[in-house]
Amino acid sequence: MWRSAPAGSTVESASAVDLTPLLRHRLVFVTGKGGVGKSTIAVALARLAARRGLRTLLCEMDAKGSVAARVGVDSLTFEPRLVESNLWAMVMDTEQSLREYLRLFVKIPLITKITPLAAVFDFVADAAPGVKEILGVGKLCHEVRQDNYDIVIVDAEATGHIVSQIAAPQIVGQLAGVGMLRDQTEWMLKILEDESTCTVVPVVVPEELVVNETVDLIQSIRGQTKTAVRWAVLNRLEEPLMMSSDESTWSVLRDVLSPEVSESLRRATSERQLQREAVTELRENVGDVEFIVIPEVGGWSEEGDVEDVDAVVLQRLGEEL
Amino acid sequence: MTDDSRMIDVHGRCILVCGPGGVGKTSVSAAIGKVLATSRGRIVVLTIDPAKRLARSLGLSISGNEVVEVGGGLHATMLDAEAGWDDLVRRYAPNAEAAERLLRNPLYQNITSRFVNSHDYIAMERLYELSNDPAFDIVVVDTPPSRNALDFLDAPNRMSEFFGGRLVRWLTIPYRNRLIGLASRPFFQIADRLLGARFLGDISEFFVLLQTLEEGFVERAQRVRALLDSSDCHYVVVTSPGKDSVREADYLLDRIALKTSQRTTVVINRTMPCPVDASAPSVAELVSITGCDGESVSRVLSAVQVARHTQSRRYEEHAAVRRHFDPRGTGILEVPDMAVDAVAVVDGIARSLSAG
Numbered sequence: 001m002w003r004s005a006p007a008g009s010t011v012e013s014a015s016a017v018d019l020t021p022l023l024r025h026r027l028v029f030v031t032g033k034g035g036v037g038k039s040t041i042a043v044a045l046a047r048l049a050a051r052r053g054l055r056t057l058l059c060e061m062d063a064k065g066s067v068a069a070r071v072g073v074d075s076l077t078f079e080p081r082l083v084e085s086n087l088w089a090m091v092m093d094t095e096q097s098l099r100e101y102l103r104l105f106v107k108i109p110l111i112t113k114i115t116p117l118a119a120v121f122d123f124v125a126d127a128a129p130g131v132k133e134i135l136g137v138g139k140l141c142h143e144v145r146q147d148n149y150d151i152v153i154v155d156a157e158a159t160g161h162i163v164s165q166i167a168a169p170q171i172v173g174q175l176a177g178v179g180m181l182r183d184q185t186e187w188m189l190k191i192l193e194d195e196s197t198c199t200v201v202p203v204v205v206p207e208e209l210v211v212n213e214t215v216d217l218i219q220s221i222r223g224q225t226k227t228a229v230r231w232a233v234l235n236r237l238e239e240p241l242m243m244s245s246d247e248s249t250w251s252v253l254r255d256v257l258s259p260e261v262s263e264s265l266r267r268a269t270s271e272r273q274l275q276r277e278a279v280t281e282l283r284e285n286v287g288d289v290e291f292i293v294i295p296e297v298g299g300w301s302e303e304g305d306v307e308d309v310d311a312v313v314l315q316r317l318g319e320e321l
Numbered sequence: 322m323t324d325d326s327r328m329i330d331v332h333g334r335c336i337l338v339c340g341p342g343g344v345g346k347t348s349v350s351a352a353i354g355k356v357l358a359t360s361r362g363r364i365v366v367l368t369i370d371p372a373k374r375l376a377r378s379l380g381l382s383i384s385g386n387e388v389v390e391v392g393g394g395l396h397a398t399m400l401d402a403e404a405g406w407d408d409l410v411r412r413y414a415p416n417a418e419a420a421e422r423l424l425r426n427p428l429y430q431n432i433t434s435r436f437v438n439s440h441d442y443i444a445m446e447r448l449y450e451l452s453n454d455p456a457f458d459i460v461v462v463d464t465p466p467s468r469n470a471l472d473f474l475d476a477p478n479r480m481s482e483f484f485g486g487r488l489v490r491w492l493t494i495p496y497r498n499r500l501i502g503l504a505s506r507p508f509f510q511i512a513d514r515l516l517g518a519r520f521l522g523d524i525s526e527f528f529v530l531l532q533t534l535e536e537g538f539v540e541r542a543q544r545v546r547a548l549l550d551s552s553d554c555h556y557v558v559v560t561s562p563g564k565d566s567v568r569e570a571d572y573l574l575d576r577i578a579l580k581t582s583q584r585t586t587v588v589i590n591r592t593m594p595c596p597v598d599a600s601a602p603s604v605a606e607l608v609s610i611t612g613c614d615g616e617s618v619s620r621v622l623s624a625v626q627v628a629r630h631t632q633s634r635r636y637e638e639h640a641a642v643r644r645h646f647d648p649r650g651t652g653i654l655e656v657p658d659m660a661v662d663a664v665a666v667v668d669g670i671a672r673s674l675s676a677g
Contacts (some may be wrong), residue, residue: 035565129428131516164572174425179517208663209343241624249617250624256610260597261625268628271659277662 005219017292019317022231023049026144027191029156029166030233032203035048037235038311040304041203041294042155043070044314048141050087057143061157061165063096067091088149094135098105105180133168134181134188137176142189159217162200166192195228203233204282205260206275215285232278232289236296240273241265292317332552335452339464340559341569345670348663349559350463351379352670353506358395360676362458366397367447369440369465372431388451396457398447400465405443413537423530428523440465449545452553479592556585558651562592562638567645574649584649589643591658592635596617596629 007018019061022028030042039060046058057080060067068076068091071083072159078096080088143152166173173185192198200221204214218229242250253260283291294316336357338350347368354366365388366379379397381389386401407424414420423429444465451460459490513521556577561571570587577585602610604619611618635658646653659669 035563035594045464084580099386109328123618175523176517176520179513182517206654207343242620246617246620246624249611249613250341250621252611252613253618253621256607257601257625258597261629263594264596264624264632265621267658267660268631271502274660274662 003299017231017290019045019048022152022199022201022216023052023054025151025197027140027152027154027198029154029162029198030203030229031156031159031162031200031217032233033210034083034158036205037294038158038203038231039064039066039070039155040313041201041233041235042153043067044317046087047084047152047314048087048317050152052100054086055148056087057149057152058083058087058155058224059140059152061090061237062155062157062161063093064321065091067155092139092290094132097135097139101135108198110171115120130164130168130171130175131181133165134172134185137165137168138184138188141191144191145187149220156200159202159213163217163220163224166200166227170225189226193226195230199228199230201233202229203235205236205277206234206278206282208278208281209273211278211282217250218289223262228307229286229289230288232291233294234282234291235294237279237293238275238296241268333460333551333555335448335462335548335554336459337464337549337554337559338462338557338559341566344559344561344566345656345666346559347463348589349557350461350668351667352674354395354397354461355393355558355667355671356459356675357459363394363456363461364397364461365398365451365454365457366461366463367398367400367444367451368463369444371401372478382487388456388663398449398451400440400444402440402443405446409443409446409538410534413534413541415533419530422572423527423534426523426530427528428527428675433539445545445549446541449541449548452548456609479590557588558644559588559590561590562635564643567642570646572663574651586654587646587648587649588654588656589639590596590656592639592643592655593632593658594641595636596633600627 028045030038030045032038032041042058046056050056058067060069060076067077067089068074071087071088071089073081073083076089076091078093080089080090083089124245128308132204140152140154143149169185169188172181173189176182202217204210215233218232221227221229250265254266294313336353340346350368351366352364354364357391358364368379368381374539377401379389379391381397381399386399386404388396390396410423411417411420441464444462448460450460451457478676506509517523558570558573558577560566574585574587601607601622602613604622607618607622608615609611639655643653644654656670656673659666661669
């Protein structure tokens with residue numbers, strides 16, 4: 001299980017960012033480098049939305065299966081299932097998305113003749129750039145357009161894949177002069193490019209490499225698409241160990257305490273210093289982005305239970321409401 | 322604890338440093354390069370996307386793909402996948418005109434980044450080139466992180482399979498024959514309706530052009546494969562204490578054991594020293610010794626407590642990870658957490674790798 005921070009630490013409160021404007025969006029892509037807590041944040045945001053009375057669809061894009069356990073079910077399917085009041089969860093399956101698309105939009109009963117559909121799928125998805133992505137993002141936009149849900153929260157692909165997903169309608173629009181998918185790109189772009197409808201929320205932890213990648217990601221999204229990035233989640237920020245006014249005391253005590261004890265504190269202080277530098281670097285390079293700060297909520301031990309940390313993150317997110 | 326002989330004793334001309342993202346692979350690669358440069362001649366480290374400060378310390382500009390000398394026999398170079406593909410096309414196209422047509426095809430830029438894991442393949446290409454370059458004795462490759470962290474090993478196979486695949490065969494049937502033979506098939510009808518004739522035409526042209534490169538590509542892929550399987554390659558799997566990292570490292574080790582007979586080393590990065598059970602003097606004692614303000618002393622002592630709590634937790638994690646990897650029988654190197662910046666980390670790791 002996750003242990004909470006030991007007594008004696010002054011817990012810096014979660015950020016004072018008001019999440020209401022974020023949850024007013026219809027389509028929210030939560031992304032981030034592997035291991036930064038992307039799924040945790042996506043689930044917490046979806047729960048928060050659902051508990052505020054919004055009909056919420058949570059979609060896991062990469063079928064890694066980490067969302068199912070977090071919402072308390074064995075597995076997720078393409079067909080959304082109700083997992084708690086107001087919250088539906090699904091996993092993206094581009095082949096099924098194509099199937100649904102053909103059923104909804106191809107009026108001739110062609111679909112019945114196809115055996116197997118997989119052959120078509122392999123072709124359109126693997127050979128044509130952007131098509132697999134558009135089938136995924138298209139399904140999400142479709143749910144928004146149909147008003148099936150108030151908000152769709154996406155546990156999106158990791159950084160690197162998210163840009164090609166969001167840019168897919170644009171790419172297919174440019175590459176294909178005609179064709180049914182081409183015809184679909186315009187309304188998708190309307191949803192993706194409207195900053196009051198759709199936004200990407202990167203999740204970042206205060207480490208130099210993650211920060212670099214996040215800065216690059218935000219620049220790519222802004223450079224290659226017209227989708228907005230106005231919020232980011234700064235996850236696992238450790239609060240300072242002591243006030244700056246105590247540093248002079250520390251410099252005296254350092255020589256009195258045993259070397260091992262001193263080294264522990266030096267290490268911990270130094271780690272936090274590196275975190276602060278990473279955060280400064282981040283803030284300086286992403287322009288107009290509001291940070292939702294989630295403090296480090298304790299460590300991992302063998303019998304880990306993701307629900308515990310999810311509950312804590314949800315609480316931290318909710319504290320500012 | 323740290324058995325440097327294992328590291329210094331790495332076999333072969335190629336050292337592939339692999340592992341999940343975020344475990345310090347690039348720093349470990351750079352440090353290995355640094356250590357080897359002191360005893361094994363001219364070393365080149367091939368890296369991808371290093372932290373900016375690390376790149377600067379290695380003398381790499383952010384977009385460059387040239388080899389630069391860092392000093393003391395150590396060289397570094399970065400992977401530029403896009404330029405790498407263009408080079409390959411120019412090298413294997415039957416003539417300059419075919420190369421230019423392919424490079425200009427609207428699908429080219431999009432598709433090369435998709436149809437095989439493009440970074441992976443280009444990384445292996447560069448490895449092959451550098452390993453045949455007489456200017457270097459050893460090549461250290463910081464392998465690209467990818468969703469499936471071992472994709473790079475499969476990349477040459479996938480390249481061969483790709484050209485032999487049904488899809489490419491179908492796409493490269495002369496266009497007219499395809500219309501006659503396949504137009505009646507439902508999947509062609511659907512593809513045509515979904516994508517439109519022009520898009521299909523562009524896709525076709527792209528694959529027809531690409532096929533002219535097949536011979537060169539496949540032959541090269543096989544040679545790269547042979548290098549990866551040969552005793553010239555030594556694998557270093559980097560992990561850090563943490564459930565996800567360990568799971569991925571396990572996966573990598575399983576795959577490497579199946580595919581290669583070479584020696585493998587596991588590096589557990591960012592380990593913690595065992596906390597010594599040292600009881601701190603009381604606040605009152607410390608106040609009387611130092612004359613500091615009591616409340617301030619007490620706050621500093623709680624900070625010490627938090628720090629030591631964190632250290633023991635992380636030490637336990639690290640010890641569990643060590644026990645976990647022991648039965649594999651590979652070399653295991655532990656690199657302590659430095660809590661210093663990217664540049665200093667490389668020096669620190671290098672010191673810990675070569676400590677006697």
